[in-house]
Amino acid sequence: MFGNLLNEVAARFGLNLDKAKLLLGSLIALIFNEKRGGAAGFVDLFRSRGMGGMIDSWIGNGPNDPIDASQLESALGSQEIDAIARQTGVERGVAASALAALLPGTFNTLTEDGRIPTGIPDRIRGFMDSLGDFFRNAGAGALGLGAAAVGGAAHAAGRAGDAIGDVAEGTVDAIGDAGRATVRTVDNAVDRVGDAARSGGIGKWLPWLLLAGLLIAALFWFKGCSKNEATPAPSTAETPTEVAATSVNPRFGFANADGKVTVNGQVASDADKTKLWDALVANFGDGNVMGDITVDPATGAAGWLDKLVALLPDFKAKGLKFDFDGSKLQFDTSAMSDVDRNALMEKLNGAFDGVQILGLDKGTDALAALREGFSGADLVKALSMVNIQFKTGSAEISPASMVLVRNAAEYIKKAPAGTRIEVGGHTDNVGNAAANMGLSGARANAVMAKLVEFGVDAGTLTAKGYGQDKPIADNATDEGKAQNRRIEYTLAQ
Known part of the structure; x- marks a missing residue:
């Protein structure tokens, strides 16, 4: 079960x-x-x-x-x-x-x-x-x-x-x-x-x-x-448990607002604090780093610290927020542009071994939440939340999105027997409608080809381009256009 x-x-x-x-x-x-x-x-x-x-x-x-x-x-x-x-x-x-x-x-x-x-x-x-x-x-x-x-x-x-x-x-x-x-x-x-x-x-x-x-x-x-109150027996058996109970997670919070960085956290030693703080100042400037990092010897080891220090030069995108807590890394990219977000995903691909990374892609989180025995309808709903990006004006999948397609393939391979899925490509209304129709079809075919390359049975997939004909948001805004440029999955008949 x-x-x-x-x-x-x-x-x-x-x-x-x-x-x-x-x-x-x-x-x-x-x-x-x-x-x-x-x-x-x-x-x-x-x-x-x-x-x-x-x-x-x-x-x-x-x-x-x-x-x-x-x-x-x-x-x-x-x-x-x-x-x-x-x-x-x-x-x-x-x-x-x-x-x-x-x-x-x-x-x-x-x-x-x-x-x-x-x-x-x-x-x-x-x-x-x-x-x-x-x-x-x-x-x-x-x-x-x-x-x-x-x-x-x-x-x-x-x-x-x-x-x-x-x-x-x-x-x-x-x-x-x-x-x-x-x-x-x-x-x-x-x-x-x-x-x-x-x-x-x-x-x-x-x-x-x-x-x-x-x-x-x-x-x-x-x-x-009560007969032996004067000579209580010393007990040391509980000491290891008490020591273990005081151990807490290493933490680090980071928020970049227009180049002004606010941090908080807790590490195990002054050496760890100095290493992290010096790296922050070196990358963002002495007057641009605010907050505090506390030291507590009861804190567990931050196995991610050296990698985090090495990646700080890549964390300069405006609006970036993240929190490390133990072995979990939670991102908030809601204030970031798609370009910055995808660049970040590419940098983080495989960077933190053993760390659970959340918040970079809603679809990835939704796929991970699917329960055993999920239905085809559950699967395509989660897949459609995966934000696959392409190079501007082309059907070439961005390097940062390739890991998302690979992950999607693993879940499609677990779909109930007989499930057939259509990969649909959609665009905004910028440019020629006929050209958009061709581009959407090419992108849908590119995703399907990669899914097959990652092990999905080609017989379970079809691809179709819809161009600009099925918007899900208002093309009058940049945000709406971004939502309309999408790959959407549906159950094929």
């Missing part, structure tokens, strides 16, 4: 498949966490953060709007991301980006009938149960409470499982290692009950029996503790 999504995310972020599965399981646990109101509460949470349109696109059919790591953290909170990263053993920045990549397709799968489920669908219980050992070992806390809604115990306990979770979490915080041992004992007892608990009978009373046992065990522990 999640095979293609897991494989794609694992490859994209350099994860092994087991790590990707743990991230997916943790995400599903958060979605169905009854302490937040289950899946309906999850939807409400996103809507309260102004992301209602985004999460609505994940329900039912149609392309899924992408979400980036910063948006995900804004909705869920940094503590949830931190907890998942620690429990799964995935670097925090990678975990946040991978979870963001997993979420649209996962939520779409859970709501494939267009309805928000009230509980975990039976079709994915097997997947979650296969991760039962991981969730039991995770213990209490943000992740543990999310998992309580989906683990084996919840099949029997229902909402009472959250009551146990609340007491278990409070007890763990109060009584330390002995409390955690008690919680593990409760978990093991639930496992041993197995099918008997799930089938009813003792399952009706099991949560409360376990809760009573947990409280009794905590009471005995507190009595023992």
Whole structure:
């Protein structure tokens, strides 16, 4: 069910498949966490953060709007991301980006009938149960409470499982290692009950029996503790976890407004700050760089720093904005010209290995958000958002757009059997109508030829030029003309 999504995310972020599965399981646990109101509460949470349109696109059919790591953290909170990263053993920045990549397709799968489920669908219980050992070992806390809604115990306990979770979490915080041992004992007892608990009978009373046992065990522990208050045993076992929890992503924000650059960010050392700041001043001038970059030794290594410094001479386009956060690079090119944007895409092609790059092309983001088993209609809608550019007055695809065509080919090859796609070329109304008709046809054929070169079956494609006859915007403005100069994909009959 999640095979293609897991494989794609694992490859994209350099994860092994087991790590990707743990991230997916943790995400599903958060979605169905009854302490937040289950899946309906999850939807409400996103809507309260102004992301209602985004999460609505994940329900039912149609392309899924992408979400980036910063948006995900804004909705869920940094503590949830931190907890998942620690429990799964995935670097925090990678975990946040991978979870963001997993979420649209996962939520779409859970709501494939267009309805928000009230509980975990039976079709994915097997997947979650296969991760039962991981969730039991995770213990209490943000992740543990999310998992309580989906683990084996919840099949029997229902909402009472959250009551146990609340007491278990409070007890763990109060009584330390002995409390955690008690919680593990409760978990093991639930496992041993197995099918008997799930089938009813003792399952009706099991949560409360376990809760009573947990409280009794905590009471005995507190009595023992009071006898030894003067000589508490030193504990250093938690130190590595606490140190790991303080690690944060390296960050760098950049905005170029008419040559005046404003920056912000955080790096791990004074040497990194000096290297970056000196490069900014060298490229933009001492009086043209504003903002601050802070230093915190708890910050992770910025593996992209040297490459970023080398590329700063290419970041002089007016209106360019971007943010590095861990292993994610988010661009805002809305204030840039098409010429500058395409030049930037060409410079960035393959520049940052292992970095997730978002915001340069809406179509690329829309393709990445397609869920497993997408329809032909979903595919052509996303493909038509890909902004392919040509050299002025010709049918030669720009070098910067070649990577977009290659990426489009990979998704077309995954289309449902029997899907046939028309590649349509369109122009604005500048020049001779007959010449525009010929140019649009030549461009459509050029794209089709490249798609075939990149492995698409030629029998599934046709090409047609429409010239200036089907505008989608007003040709009276430069912006409208730019929208009308396009490659549009439709399902062929």
